[in-house]
Amino acid sequence: MNLAIRKFAGRAALLAAAALTAAAPVARAAYPERPIAITVPTAPGGTVDIVARIMAEQLGGTLGQPVVVNNKAGAGGVVGTQAARREAADGYNLLFTANSNQLIVPWVYKKPGFDPIKDFVPIAAVGIVPNVLCVHPSFPAKDLKGFLAEVKANPDKYRYASAGSGTLNHLLGEMMNEKGGLKMQHIPYKGVAPAMTDVLGNQVPMLFASLPSAVEAVKAGKLRAIGVSSATRAPLLPDVPAIAEQIPGFSGDLWVAFYAPRGTPQPVVDRLHDAIKTALASPALQQRFQQLGVTVLRDGPEQLAARQQKEFAQWKQIVERSGAAVD
Known part of the structure; x- marks a missing residue:
């Protein structure tokens, strides 16, 4: 009886070890394992594109994977933002956009095809100009x-x-x-x-x-x-x-930030935020931003969410007063 128990225990131990060995690659797998794509909903050459490429270069070194910028311009950012919303929520498809594209356009277009609050997860604000x-x-x-x-x-x-x-x-x-x-x-x-x-x-x-x-x-x-x-x-x-x-009360700055499609796992969002935070701490990056006139922002997910909620309501009023509307 004792021998049988010992044999059973031995087999159980071997099976458990085999299971752990099989699971080890999954457990050890760390995000990211492949290149990351950033959708920029504006044409090349503008601020969003310029800053996105600086960040992509810096993040590539920080994350150990290539980070590629894809410009998808059109309709004031609607085309690219819609495309980003449809991407897989796996951390390999990000949106880098400006407050104008993310928070103003939805009030201007009757059917923008995206909801900036419901469809995207805030990751980090990067800079303001x-x-x-x-x-x-x-x-x-x-x-x-x-x-x-x-x-x-x-x-x-x-x-x-x-x-x-x-x-x-x-x-x-x-x-x-x-x-x-x-x-x-x-x-x-x-x-x-x-x-x-x-x-x-x-x-x-x-x-x-x-x-x-x-x-x-x-x-x-x-x-x-x-x-x-x-x-x-x-x-x-x-x-x-x-x-x-000359015109008291006139003010309007542009800020840029990273988002991910809603449903992106929180550990991935946290990893991306940490990598962006590390990138923004680079003296070389800060110098490049200074030369461009970009002031670094360090909003994390919660701060960025609060910033966009506040501005989203403010821009609604400005758009309504301006009469700007697109079918």
Whole structure:
């Protein structure tokens, strides 16, 4: 009897060991095991794309896997955001987007095809930048005060380009019309880069562009910076006034953040947040951000969720007042 018990116990131990051995690779498997794709719902060359590629490079080293950026532009970010929502919620498909695409567009489009709160899990906010009101060098006004006087004296004469209907640089123009008593006409494009191309070529005289996407053209004299959208002047362009200096209460910054499709496992979200936090602590990355005029944000999932909830409600009111709407 004792011998039988011992034999049974031995077989049980062998079976248990075999089971543990078989499970070991699964237990040892650590995320990520393969490349990660980041969907950017804007065209190449804009701030979201620029910062996404900097972060992808940094995260690739931190996570030990390639991180690839896929631009899917169109309809003010709707096309790319819808595509990201449909991806598998496994941590290998992320969304890197701006508050304008994520929180403004759903109020502008009657059927945006995504819910920014219900369809995505916040991971981390990365950075914040002002927009710059830029004009072609041939524009008759040389400064903000002269610009406001010129446009006010010529209602409906001047057009401004944007990255698309419902984007932040569209609504900044509408805000300037409302608060400054102007009448500028809006011309939407599929991204900041094509909009800027036409302003550089003087097909359209002006646009609001995020600081990282405009700073080189401004410094090269290809564009003239008239004012910044932040409440105070930007350190990268200290001689350019805040628009609020002439139009009290004018303010609107762009911030960018990482999201994942709803249902992404919490341990994966935590791993990604830790990797992003590590990346943002890099002195080399901080230096690159500073050169672009990007101020680092360090919102974790909870802080980012609170930030977007607050702004989502605020932008609803601004969109309704502007009358911006797309079927």
